[in-house]
Amino acid sequence: MLIMNNIGKVYQTDMVQTHALRDFNLQVNEGEFIAVTGPSGSGKTTFLNIAGMLEGYSSGQYMLDGIDVGKLNDNQRADLRNQKIGFIFQGFNLIPDLNLYENVEVPLRYRGIKAAERKRRIENCLEQVGLAGRAKHLPQQLSGGQQQRVAIARALAGEPRFLLADEPTGNLDSLMARQVMELLEQINRDGATIVMVTHDPELARRTPRNIQIVDGQVADFTLYQGKGAASQALKSQMGA
Amino acid sequence: MLELKPIINALLRSKVGAVLAILQLALTLAIVSNSLSIISERVSYLNKPTGYPEESIITFSVMSFDDKVDANQQLIVDERILKSIPGVIEAVGVSSVPLSGGGSNSGFSLTSEDDGKHTNSGHLYANEQVIRTLGVKLIEGRDFTSGDVLISSEYAKQPDVVIASKAFTDEIFGEGRGLGETIYYGGGPLKVVGIVERMTNAWPRFRNADRLIIFPMVNANGFQDFLVRTDPSLRGEVMKKIESVLLQENPNRVITNMKGLDEVKERYNSKDILMLRMLLVLITALVVVTALGIFGLTQFNISKRTKQIGTRRALGARKSAIVRYFVVENLIVCAIGLVLGTVATVFLGQKLMSLYSVPPLEVSYILITALGLIVLCIASVIFPAKKAANISPSIATRSV
Numbered sequence: 001m002l003i004m005n006n007i008g009k010v011y012q013t014d015m016v017q018t019h020a021l022r023d024f025n026l027q028v029n030e031g032e033f034i035a036v037t038g039p040s041g042s043g044k045t046t047f048l049n050i051a052g053m054l055e056g057y058s059s060g061q062y063m064l065d066g067i068d069v070g071k072l073n074d075n076q077r078a079d080l081r082n083q084k085i086g087f088i089f090q091g092f093n094l095i096p097d098l099n100l101y102e103n104v105e106v107p108l109r110y111r112g113i114k115a116a117e118r119k120r121r122i123e124n125c126l127e128q129v130g131l132a133g134r135a136k137h138l139p140q141q142l143s144g145g146q147q148q149r150v151a152i153a154r155a156l157a158g159e160p161r162f163l164l165a166d167e168p169t170g171n172l173d174s175l176m177a178r179q180v181m182e183l184l185e186q187i188n189r190d191g192a193t194i195v196m197v198t199h200d201p202e203l204a205r206r207t208p209r210n211i212q213i214v215d216g217q218v219a220d221f222t223l224y225q226g227k228g229a230a231s232q233a234l235k236s237q238m239g240a
Numbered sequence: 241m242l243e244l245k246p247i248i249n250a251l252l253r254s255k256v257g258a259v260l261a262i263l264q265l266a267l268t269l270a271i272v273s274n275s276l277s278i279i280s281e282r283v284s285y286l287n288k289p290t291g292y293p294e295e296s297i298i299t300f301s302v303m304s305f306d307d308k309v310d311a312n313q314q315l316i317v318d319e320r321i322l323k324s325i326p327g328v329i330e331a332v333g334v335s336s337v338p339l340s341g342g343g344s345n346s347g348f349s350l351t352s353e354d355d356g357k358h359t360n361s362g363h364l365y366a367n368e369q370v371i372r373t374l375g376v377k378l379i380e381g382r383d384f385t386s387g388d389v390l391i392s393s394e395y396a397k398q399p400d401v402v403i404a405s406k407a408f409t410d411e412i413f414g415e416g417r418g419l420g421e422t423i424y425y426g427g428g429p430l431k432v433v434g435i436v437e438r439m440t441n442a443w444p445r446f447r448n449a450d451r452l453i454i455f456p457m458v459n460a461n462g463f464q465d466f467l468v469r470t471d472p473s474l475r476g477e478v479m480k481k482i483e484s485v486l487l488q489e490n491p492n493r494v495i496t497n498m499k500g501l502d503e504v505k506e507r508y509n510s511k512d513i514l515m516l517r518m519l520l521v522l523i524t525a526l527v528v529v530t531a532l533g534i535f536g537l538t539q540f541n542i543s544k545r546t547k548q549i550g551t552r553r554a555l556g557a558r559k560s561a562i563v564r565y566f567v568v569e570n571l572i573v574c575a576i577g578l579v580l581g582t583v584a585t586v587f588l589g590q591k592l593m594s595l596y597s598v599p600p601l602e603v604s605y606i607l608i609t610a611l612g613l614i615v616l617c618i619a620s621v622i623f624p625a626k627k628a629a630n631i632s633p634s635i636a637t638r639s640v
Contacts, residue, residue, distance in 0.1 A: 045637055054554055054634040075558050081633075082556020093551040093636055097250035109243060110556040138253070154555070166637050 001162060001193050002028040002051060007060035009046050009216070020046040021216040024060070028195060030161070033188040035204035036197045038213035044197045045166065047213060051195060052085055052164045053077045065161065082110050086155030086192075088184075090167035092147040094139040094154075100126065101135040104154045111158065125153035129183060145176030152183055156192075163187065165196040169203060181206060247569050258573050261537050265577025265613060268530045270584035273609035274592060275519045277601045282512050285445065290339060290505065291405075291438035293375040296329075297501035298468040298479055299337045306492035311460035312391050314490065319369065321489055322466070325481050327474030330373040333458065334465050335365040336442055338374070339505045343442030348412065348423045348430075348453065359412040361404070361451035362441025366467075367391075367458050371403065373469045374439065379406065380419045381434035388433070388456040398425065399456045403434035407450035423453075430455075444508060467501075475500065527616065534574075534620040538566055542628045549628050550635030559629035566625035567618060574617040578610045585609075 007024040010017055020043045028034060038044050049055040050062065053069055062069045065084055072080065086107075087093075094103050101122055108118045126132045129149035131142075139147050148168060155163055165184065169177035181203060188194050196207065204210050212220040251258050302318070304311070315333040322331035336343035347358025366373075368384035381403070390399040402423070409418025409432060422429045430453075441452040470478045483495040506513075542549070549562055557565075589601030 049634045049637055052554065052633075052637075054637065055632060075560075078553065078556055078558045081554065087554050087636070089551070089636060091547075093547065093554075095250075095548050095551070097253045098246055099249070102246045102249065105246070106552065107555040109246075110552075110558075110561060158556075 001030045001032075001065060002026070002195070003061075003063040004051075005061045005063075007050060007062060008058045009043075009050060009055075010058045019216055021050070021057070024217060026211065026218060028193060030193055031188070031191060032209060033185070033194045033207045034196065034209045034211055035207040036195060036211045036213060037199070037201065037204050038219075042213045043216040044213050046216075048164055048166050048195070048197050052087060053081050078110075082107055082158065084160055084162055086158055086160035086163045088148070088151050088155050088163065088165040088168045090170040092139070092144070092151045092171070094147055094150055096139055099136050099138055100131060100142075100150050100153075103139065103150060104157050107154065107158045121157045121159070122153075125157045126150075128156065129153045143176070144172050145179055148172060148176070148180050149183065152180070152187070156187065161193060163192050163194045165194060167198055168196060169198070169200065177203070243565060243568065244572075247565065247572060251569065251572065257537050257540065261534060261573050262577040262580060264530050264533050265574060265617075266581035266584050268526050269578055269581030269606070269609055269613060270588045271526055272523045272612075273585050273605040274588050274598075274601060275523045276609060277589070277605045278592075278598055279516055279519055280605070281599050282516055285449075286509055286512060288444075289438065290440040290444065291374075291376050291436070291450075292338065292440070292501060293469070293472070294339075294502035294505055295500065296375060296469050296472045296475060297373070298470060298475060298482070298498065299340075299501055299504055300466055300468075300482060300498040301496050302464045302466065302486065302493050303496060304462045304464070304490075304493040306490065309490065309492075311462065311464065312393065312458050315458060315460040315464060317489065318464075318466070318486060319367075321485055322468050322482065325478050325485060327471045327478045329469045329471065330369050331466060331468040332366050332369040332373040333460060334370065334467055335459070337465050337467065337501075337504060338362075338364070338440055338442055338452070339444055339501060339508055340442050341508045345441070345443070346425060348408075348425050350412065350423065352424045352427050352429065354427070359408070359451075360448055361408045361453050362443065362448075363402075363453040363455060364442075365455045365457040365459055368456060370454055370456075370467075371434070371436070373467050375469055376439045377437040378403070378434050379437045381432070383434060384454075384456040390457045391459075392457070393459055395459065397457075398428050398430070400429070400431060401433040402430045402453050402455055403436060404432050404453045405436050405439045405450055407438070407448075408453060409435050411451065444505070445512065527612075530613070531616050531620045534570060534617055535624065537573075538570060538621050538624040541566070541569075542624055542631075545628075546631055547635060549631045550633050553631065553633035554636040562629040562631075563622070563625040566628060567621055570617050570621040571614070574614055578613060581613075582606055582610070 004024055004026045007021055009021040010019055036044055036047065050057050067080065104122045104125055105118055108121060123132065126135055129152055131146060131149055169180050172180060184194060198204055210222040211218055319331050319333060322328055343362055343364060345360060345362045347360050349358050367389045368386050371378060371383050384403065388399060388401050390397060412423065413421055418432050419435055422431050438450060439452045440449050443449055479498060486495055552562065585606050592598040593600055
């Protein structure tokens with residue numbers, strides 16, 4: 001699904017070169033649920049941005065679903081993002097002037113999906129996150145947990161194969177965080193591949209595989225027993 | 241994909257900036273299209289031919305303080321002296337100077353009885369040299385002869401014949417008629433013996449500016465206006481000599497207001513020219529302020545929505561979709577502004593028409609201004625929108 005080979009990312013200013021990622025190697029298989037942890041400034045967000053094609057990389061190769069991302073132009077990357085990836089952001093990133101229905105509709109409009117099909121998908125996704133009755137509400141009329149569920153609905157509406165979650169529970173209290181995490185687990189069970197960046201070790205432990213990034217490199221990974229078919233497959237693949 | 245519905249919904253939920261831009265556009269349309277109409281009307285009148293070779297004609301006044309001199313006789317002598325100056329084609333004393341803003345205007349009728357039906361026209365008194373001095377084109381009938389001229393200091397008397405401008409005869413008698421016909425002024429008959437193609441009265445700004453009647457009559461007084469037509473290349477030379485030759489003949493007087501007829505016209509038009517310049521400055525300033533307003537509004541919207549733009553890009557928006565979003569948003573604001581502005585324009589046009597006799601506003605001025613404002617809206621939004629499209633989608637993951 002996702003293969004990063006020797007990815008390097010250098011931020012260049014007049015005086016300083018900062019290596020955010022160096023020789024970064026990672027393979028994520030179809031159906032996995034991975035938590036990416038690491039201290040602040042370790043390169044987690046840079047990894048997420050590159051994985052989501054939100055920014056480019058300086059060296060190496062990144063293959064997403066068999067497509068060499070480095071060979072795509074800006075429009076092709078935008079289209080690929082739209083078709084393959086669903087984003088869940090820490091701050092929800094809902095558009096405040098649009099109601100829930102319109103927010104979920106945004107990626108579908110960019111894909112050029114017809115109105116009737118958009119309506120079907122939006123209603124399904126809002127139903128799935130338990131907010132079907134609030135489609136006409138504005139984001140600011142909802143709690144943080146509800147807003148994040150709308151953001152998840154928006155990510156799901158495009159029926160992506162790959163979900164990237166950036167601290168999805170970072171702005172939520174523990175109850176809401178648990179609800180959101182349960183929702184993500186359900187989505188993973190339904191077949192989506194999820195990579196989640198988190199600070200929360202408790203949350204990370206709930207996922208079958210953890211990646212720890214330190215100084216821009218994969219420092220360690222942990223497999224947790226009995227967490228889904230994908231992790232079992234990976235364990236056998238790695239001889240664990 | 242124009243995203244019309246979400247853009248309209250978003251505008252309705254966040255109205256203040258849009259409402260201000262709409263009002264600004266509406267006002268701009270109303271003021272600029274009405275100003276353009278006024279400017280166009282003024283420019284067409286300023287460029288309208290007067291019928292006179294203005295660059296060849298000199299005008300001046302003689303103020304006499306010698307009571308013993310017969311003013312009418314002195315005028316005939318002065319005309320003869322003026323004609324003797326090399327370069328002078330003809331000279332005549334007149335009761336008022338065309339294009340100067342000062343003269344006589346009266347009602348003329350078709351019957352001797354005052355039935356209340358008058359056709360207004362400017363008029364002036366001068367002797368038989370006047371047509372030649374004015375350099376106007378006589379298209380029908382004949383010029384005055386010395387026999388037509390009445391020399392009298394009695395205001396009650398009037399000559400038997402007149403020469404009128406075609407605009408006047410067409411108005412009072414109908415198109416193409418008038419020669420040999422009689423008009424009445426103060427109950428007395430005046431036979432039209434000549435019709436001039438075009439001659440403008442003392443008030444070029446007004447609707448009836450091209451109606452002028454010339455009476456062959458001399459009624460000189462202590463303050464006499466003269467017109468002198470010269471060879472255009474010698475006008476400056478003649479102007480320098482006039483004062484000395486006239487004072488040589490009779491020193492007990494003052495020669496004033498010496499200028500070319502073109503200068504007389506320019507002075508008369510100076511208020512209009514000033515008004516035109518002020519209007520041009522006003523509409524230029526207004527258009528610049530509107531452009532800056534739209535530009536500023538878009539910049540503000542972008543800086544307010546940086547994260548939102550990044551999120552849209554992350555969710556799959558191409559750069560062109562971001563540009564299109566802001567352009568469509570501005571065009572919606574522009575369209576609403578222009579619809580409101582059209583109503584305001586018509587209202588303002590009617591008010592100006594009733595209060596200041598401004599000519600009716602033509603639809604073409606509204607259309608041209610609206611089209612200009614649409615171009616301005618697009619031009620003002622393109623740069624900020626392109627800037628917005630370059631916002632990196634990675635901003636969506638930053639805590640801004």
